[in-house]
Amino acid sequence: MRLGLLCIWPPATPNNPIRKTAELTFLMTQPSSASSGNTTAAPRQGRQLLALQTKILASPLLFASDTQQAWRFLTEQISHALYADRVSVWLFSAVDVLQCIDLFEYKNKSHLNGVCLQRSHYPKYFQALSEDVLIAAFDAATHPATAEFNDGYLQSAGICSMLDAVIQSEQGLCGVICIEQVSTPRQWSIDEQHFVTAMASVASTVHTFSQHLALQRDYQLLLERQEMASRHARIGFWEANMGSDELWWSPMVYEIFGVSAANFSPSRTLFYQQLHPEDRALVRQSEALAEAGGEHNVMHRIVLPDGSIRWVHEVAKWTTSVGDSAARLIGSVQDVTAQQQLRCELQQFFTLSRDVLCIANDQNYFERVNAAFCRITGYSEAELLSRPFTQFIHPADLEPTEDVVTEMQQGQAASGFINRYRHKDGHYLTLQWSSIRDPATSKVYASAQDITERxxxxxxxxxxxxxxxxxxxxxxxxxxxxxxxxxxxxxxxxxxxxxxxxxxxxxxxxxxxxxxxxxxxxxxxxxGMMQFELQSEPLLALVEQCVADNLHYGHQRAVTLQLSADAGAELWHVQIDKLRFAQIMANLISNAVKFSPPQSTVQILLQRQQQRLKIMVQDQGPGIPDEFKPLIFQRFSQADSSDARQKGGTGLGLALSKQLTESMQGSIGFDSVPGQGACFYVQFPLLS
Incomplete structure (x- = not known):
């Protein structure tokens, strides 16, 4: 995950010998993949992590006057809780610089800090930080947010899996917690992800506290924020004597139930009285299940003394009586009012959405569909849930749909795939889907639009x-x-x-x-009716012919065409249709000539970049305006300046070139700074 950033230092310079020395020292301390070290153990479950979370929150080290001590404590505790090889905390030291505050390595029991990461050097990573609250990378080398670190960091450090949680502050994104696993890939469980998210909230509070210390703000405000941090989880603990009316509450439970510990003495009788009348039977049923060997796990409502309603989630275990000791229920209670309100709001979206929304299982049955699905297909909800969804799909679309389902089962998200669904009256609708599968629940969550008319x-x-x-x-x-x-x-x-x-x-x-x-x-x-005759072709010879074919056009406009290539270019071959390739090059060269001033030169360059060949066409024209760049490959698109309009053209050449290039497994792009010309390029795989 992004936090692989640890090994990426700003370049050393003659004026910065300290940074260079620090970089060498840091790299020498990296553990090898073969000797990585956290103890192999089964991942902790939700209740275990919850207990550790409470212990961490209760520690005075989080709010010690020595802030670095707090970060060292936090990274060590997270490593212990998750059996993680490396845990680090990163904070923004400037708008574009992310700095490592502390990195704990389990194997060496060591702490490192000071490494910096420049935003402009790793755009995909920073873009992911701004979009995701949590990023779990089973294979960090291929994950979209972390793959750009593979060559420079992941391989050298032996990093296989990463888990990132964004740290937020009042101003927005302020940092990230990074967990890294060495040698063996690791799948991060939902419980572990929830735990890391909670730790990010704790880190946010610690960061806020340290800022307030540094700025010497009002001492009372610091105390309030510390109290908020210690109670951030909104979880209390209780113990009930099932042979009597005795009930013990931790301080947080009093707050959740809206009573004061000074004038309220909890008991099982008073607890049942505060239960919402409609939920009392549900709670007693759950307690009976726990007594029979199960688990007391129930979400219910309570009525506060002021008459307001609050949702809580109780989880407890039954301990049988031993000797004179009566049976007991020992558990926790969490205020989930906000989450329940969010569920209700999401239910409203689910109900009111004009798009198709559904949830399906691995047995190809819908578990839930929204009203829009029923309206569009003509079936009732019961009819859609009663049989496999494959029975509604057009026979010709079954195999492609099954392929997409298989890809999702392998962890890929599906976006933009299309199939046809049979309406109840017999005709077919065309639906365009976006779907993702939750590996924890094995459920597929999908949305679709009816694009039949379109x-x-x-x-x-x-x-x-x-x-x-x-x-x-x-x-x-x-x-x-x-x-x-x-x-x-x-x-x-x-x-x-x-x-x-x-x-x-x-x-x-x-x-x-x-x-x-x-x-x-x-x-x-x-x-999809364009025919391509793909053959192995010598790239240099093709480009030379394309340049020769366009020399006359350049002479007409007093522009010189100049071709240059890297050494060994005569041996490069690509799998393309040479006629379509000539069409692409004619568009790029004519555009470059068209926008170049008289007596200038258009450079055509051939380069090899690992296993891809790049053909660049560089002009000396006015460049491309920033506001026009997103439209450059759209049909009929032309810059809206009078100079560009005077050049002529229909705006189809680049759109056609893009489609032709991508149809031959190539890619097309451009680089341009207004006033400094433009460089359009195409890339194709090198043919062995």
């Missing part, structure tokens, strides 16, 4: 464009041929002015023909 409109549009394009192509061919014959002098010598007008008309015919061809190509690609 697909019909897209089909009508494609048919219209195709029809119009074909109908225009035939007369244009005739017009272009006629203009060519007249211009060639077959009908006799023409006046200069007439010759000029004929040439102008012929040029416009060629432009219109090119537009129609591009439109037809794009529609073919969108419909």
């Amino acid at each position: 697909q019909q409109l897209e089909q009508l549009k494609r048919e219209f464009v195709s029809t119009v394009s074909h109908e225009l192509r035939t007369p244009l061919t005739s017009i272009s041929g006629a203009l060519g014959l007249v211009s060639s002098g077959v009908l006799g010598e023409l006046p200069t002015q007439v010759q000029h007008m004929l040439q102008l008309a012929n040029n416009n015919c060629q432009r219109l023909t090119s537009l129609i061809n591009d439109l037809l190509d794009i529609e073919k690609l969108s419909a």
